[in-house]
Amino acid sequence: MSMSQTPKIIDLPKIKDNRGNLTYLESDHLPFIIKRVFWTYDVPGGEVRGGHAYRRQEELIIALSGSFDVISLMLTSR
Numbered sequence: 001m002s003m004s005q006t007p008k009i010i011d012l013p014k015i016k017d018n019r020g021n022l023t024y025l026e027s028d029h030l031p032f033i034i035k036r037v038f039w040t041y042d043v044p045g046g047e048v049r050g051g052h053a054y055r056r057q058e059e060l061i062i063a064l065s066g067s068f069d070v071i072s073l074m075l076t077s078r
Contacts, residue, residue, distance in 0.1 A: 007072045010060065025060075032058040039064075 012029060015022040027034060040049055061070060 007070070030060060043068075 010029065010031075012023050012025055043049060
């Protein structure tokens, strides 16, 4: 995300079905090119992840199970 943008929610397609819903992700759903995919899991409740910064980064965050809080710190570039 560029320094002038703020976090936003991106609605992904949802196909409803009696057997369960399906959501998929394709590159044209995102306003940026995917360069890396990673995930964290088995994080104990109350733990803090991250704590580091990138000069330039755009990311999509999805909770596949459970929940988490996202705290965005918009820093100005020097």
